[in-house]
Amino acid sequence: MPHAKSQHTKMSKVKIKLIILGQLPVDLDKLKLSNWKSEVFEIVGQIDNYSIVNNADGLSWEFSDENIEEQLPENYDGDFLIAMTHVPLENNYYARRFANNRICMTFYEMADILNINNIPIENLVYRLLYSYTLIYKRHGNRMPSRDEITSFTHDETRGCLFDMNGIKSDVVYSTNNPIICDQCVQKLTAEKVPLNIISEIKEELKSVKKGIYYRLADLIKKYPVWAILLSTISAFIIGTLGSLIATIIWEKLI
Template identity: 50%
Template sequence: MTKLKIKVISWGQLPFKFDRSKIENWKSDIFEIVGAIETHQINKGSDGEFHEYYDQTVLDDMPDPDCDFMVAMTNVPLENNWYSRRLADKIVCFSFFELADILRPNNIPLENLVFRLLYAYSLIYKRFRNRLPSSTEPTNFTHADTRQCLFDFNGIKSEIIFSTVKPTLCDECYFKLQQEKVSKETLETIRKELKKVDRPFYYRLTDFFKEKPFIAFGLSALLAIFLGIVGSVIYDTWIKELIK
């Protein structure tokens, strides 16, 4: 399987505590991140009354992609307040605007959103015979209902939390992509790799105990008993001898 070569850049400053190294060092059999994430300055002012940037303004500010396709990350609002815009055959831009404030309270790493989009656009690139369709080109790869799928539309931005923790390919998208000549091996590899797109272990453990309070209580009781026994043994074995 030939890996796609993807360039990732920052267009302007990214949200605080975004970890570029997680993206740069991600291991995938589907794509390869080319080089380090470079920062490019925003050279133009916004277009709309809500300070959004129109597609052409963003595209005019993009460097030439020397790869299969390039993903530009930003933190400013984009046209129609979409969080992602396909700008050209090889360029896509997405924004953390409003999304960072949704992901952080839910303890979801901002990098998870990047991974979700990298996998989604890799499939779109393959589906459209090695190119990205423009934002104005009719497509049918998203669905309105939220299924924890790469191709959830997320018209309500808060629903992004469901597809940034262990996202997957729903069965409908899986079979549609197969019909459009994306190999089963590619789809199965992506499903497997997406399982790694998760929250940190601490928050997964916290959620587990919230959902299973009786287990949490039982483990706490067992731990208290265990520590009591250990403390008693230490006292009888060493401390009592020391204070004789």
């Protein structure tokens, strides 16, 4: 389909600026983030580091929205900005929206949950890159403010980009093979997000998963009997092959 292909390449990408706010005690692979290939968004420039100058102002050592907003850069290249931090945010949310199309997300508690479940912490960033790209699109190329009444999340956990994750540990379901649930697809199309963007994102989300070792480990956990059978059969085959080769060598020598 050459026609579809040419349309595909013409799709203009949403430009996202990623920054790090403060010290990240977690191991974040910046190169892996910058190199992520997507047809719907691109990460512009380098992932710059900004330092946190203020102290926590909340009662539980969290940073209030006003506090975070003060630390975010006013001007940046790109359509919207995502700041990655490790300090707790207001009301213990893991992401907050700010004026001028800016978002701040935190690895606080989230990184621990992902690490325990062997999910790369970059997957959380990928999930947010996709969900905020769609939020930006459905609001006519802008990020709605925090005060705006929005309805893009659902409280039920479905492994969807738009899971609310009020219970933070549920994030594991949408950071390994996340989906866009049928209800969200319906809402997105009703809000005039192009169908080709939705299907492209659905396709790209298949690559947001655990590393190969942990995928195999999961498979073994799910099918233990099959795993034992398979390893017995392969041990038998390797043994047979070994003695066959030995016999051939022996016969050649004599």
